[in-house]
Amino acid sequence: MAREQSLVTQLRAVVLPALQLAGGDPAEVVAQMFDSILDCSAKAIAELKLLQLEHSRAYDAPPPPQAMVDDKWRVKKIFSGDGENAKANRQQRKRRRSADDSVTLETPVPHYDGHQWRKYGQKLINNANHPRSYYKCTYKQEQDCGATKTVQQYQDCAGTDEPAMYTVVYFGQHTCKPAGNDADAAVVIKTESTGRSSGCGAGELSPSDSQCSNISVTCTSVVVDHHQRTASIESSCKLLDMAPDLENAEVNTYDQLYDVAAFSPLDLDTDWAIDAHGHDLLKNGYW
DNA sequence: GCGATTTGACCGCG
DNA sequence: CGCGGTCAAATCGC
Numbered sequence: 001m002a003r004e005q006s007l008v009t010q011l012r013a014v015v016l017p018a019l020q021l022a023g024g025d026p027a028e029v030v031a032q033m034f035d036s037i038l039d040c041s042a043k044a045i046a047e048l049k050l051l052q053l054e055h056s057r058a059y060d061a062p063p064p065p066q067a068m069v070d071d072k073w074r075v076k077k078i079f080s081g082d083g084e085n086a087k088a089n090r091q092q093r094k095r096r097r098s099a100d101d102s103v104t105l106e107t108p109v110p111h112y113d114g115h116q117w118r119k120y121g122q123k124l125i126n127n128a129n130h131p132r133s134y135y136k137c138t139y140k141q142e143q144d145c146g147a148t149k150t151v152q153q154y155q156d157c158a159g160t161d162e163p164a165m166y167t168v169v170y171f172g173q174h175t176c177k178p179a180g181n182d183a184d185a186a187v188v189i190k191t192e193s194t195g196r197s198s199g200c201g202a203g204e205l206s207p208s209d210s211q212c213s214n215i216s217v218t219c220t221s222v223v224v225d226h227h228q229r230t231a232s233i234e235s236s237c238k239l240l241d242m243a244p245d246l247e248n249a250e251v252n253t254y255d256q257l258y259d260v261a262a263f264s265p266l267d268l269d270t271d272w273a274i275d276a277h278g279h280d281l282l283k284n285g286y287w
Numbered sequence: 288g289c290g291a292t293t294t295g296a297c298c299g300c301g
Numbered sequence: 302c303g304c305g306g307t308c309a310a311a312t313c314g315c
Contacts, residue, residue: 118290118291118292119291119292119293120292120306120307120308120309121293121294121306121307121308122292122293122294123304123305123306123307125304125305126303126304126305132305132306134305134306134307136307138291148306150306
């Protein structure tokens with residue numbers, strides 16, 4: 001995947017200048033397509049890295065979630081705490097990160113890692129051109145999930161064809177289960193017309209950010225059930241313009257299944273989970 | 288109105 | 302004392 005990403009980036013650098021010389025709209029459309037391809041591969045890489053991390057932790061005597069959280073944070077002052085003083089309460093919560101137990105990832109699309117995050121801070125860091133953003137798991141409150149991450153851009157993309165690159169550092173481990181996720185092993189491919197570009201997941205990036213693709217998507221929902229090896233199109237969408245006979249179609253082979261999926265734009269903002277079939281593929285080295 | 292983001296203040300650590 | 306991480310009130314936006 002990394003190799004593919006590198007090659008696409010190189011191809012982009014070759015093709016785009018030529019198209020821009022020719023002038024016209026195609027250059028813009030092609031640029032958006034390249035961005036979308038890079039978005040997809042970066043998300044896949046991020047997901048695989050996280051999965052790899054979770055696997056390696058599973059084999060390395062995983063501590064109970066709460067113990068992990070407690071080990072990760074060091075609290076210097078513990079106040080016996082009748083809570084009479086708001087400052088004292090805040091001090092009790094003050095913690096400092098340990099460099100251990102963190103995973104660093106470099107990616108042009110820092111938000112597509114399969115989890116939902118809430119931004120809680122932004123800070124200018126010494127000797128850095130861009131601020132660092134701080135995120136915690138959306139489900140921290142409800143499910144006491146201790147996962148956090150920081151995102152910092154380290155490569156300027158202004159005036160170049162290179163995509164902006166971000167350093168993403170993950171701390172802690174997700175103990176949450178995203179809402180509305182059934183135990184069912186079906187893969188749900190869901191996209192919707194939000195007007196928001198596919199490249200701007202958490203809304204952190206400015207509209208001018210080069211990672212934002214302006215390709216609009218109106219496909220609303222495709223459900224793929226690997227158990228029954230069927231796919232049904234749940235609502236009409238642009239997908240049907242490309243393949244009108246797919247509506248309510250039954251797809252009986254995996255090749256057809258993936259053909260359907262290939263027409264469907266990936267929703268990179270949605271939580272993704274690898275289903276049982278995916279785990280089999282992983283186990284057998286197909287990915 | 289409510290959830291998410293922004294931003295200045297606060298705090299611990301080195 | 303400076304830096305980085307977190308908090309929480311203010312603000313935004315749907």
